Amino acid sequence: MLSGLSRSSSRLLIWRPQRVSRTPPLLTPRLVKPHSTRAKGREKNLGMAAPMAGLNIETKPEEYEELLEEKVCRVQELFAESGVSIPAVQRFRSEKEHFRTRAEFRVWHEGESSYYAMYDPEDRKKIVKIDGFPMGSKRINELMPLLLREVRAEPVLTKRLFQANFLTTLSGDDLVTLIYHTKLGDEWKEAIQ
Numbered sequence: 001m002l003s004g005l006s007r008s009s010s011r012l013l014i015w016r017p018q019r020v021s022r023t024p025p026l027l028t029p030r031l032v033k034p035h036s037t038r039a040k041g042r043e044k045n046l047g048m049a050a051p052m053a054g055l056n057i058e059t060k061p062e063e064y065e066e067l068l069e070e071k072v073c074r075v076q077e078l079f080a081e082s083g084v085s086i087p088a089v090q091r092f093r094s095e096k097e098h099f100r101t102r103a104e105f106r107v108w109h110e111g112e113s114s115y116y117a118m119y120d121p122e123d124r125k126k127i128v129k130i131d132g133f134p135m136g137s138k139r140i141n142e143l144m145p146l147l148l149r150e151v152r153a154e155p156v157l158t159k160r161l162f163q164a165n166f167l168t169t170l171s172g173d174d175l176v177t178l179i180y181h182t183k184l185g186d187e188w189k190e191a192i193q
Contacts, residue, residue: 061096
């Protein structure tokens with residue numbers, strides 16, 4: 001089912017996906033409806049985050065130069081405030097979008113559905129559904145929906161799936177790690193074949 005799989009422990013799945021030729025369109029993160037979840041016998045009530053409350057994963061390519069200059073000025077101010085003299089700052093510009101080569105997302109389960117989520121940094125009890133990650137490399141954005149599709153196809157693969165970590169390189173290699181909060185048994189091993 002998932003090609004290129006290797007298991008390095010009973011709680012960890014590493015997926016080395018095959019290359020795909022097209023990049024899916026990036027979607028805007030959506031908010032998660034309020035719901036409850038039980039974790040090891042205790043109940044947590046997780047409410048809906050305000051529109052992108054403290055979580056900002058959007059890029060602003062049109063403001064890149066201004067934001068870069070603000071960052072350079074702030075760094076220079078911090079050094080000056082501490083009495084440290086620094087040479088002229090060199091700027092090494094990154095891509096304006098798709099500049100991060102790694103990302104990690106919580107995998108959230110709601111009924112039969114599973115999706116990527118991140119916690120709102122201003123209120124850790126609120127989560128935000130993530131459909132795309134414009135800061136992430138194009139390859140991360142290709143892999144995100146592919147992985148969910150493959151995992152959703154086998155219910156045993158979603159059971160207690162806690163987190164998905166994506167790591168890509170500039171040379172085109174990628175690694176996806178799935179973290180489970182349970183011991184993986186024979187049923188899981190059969191589904192993964």
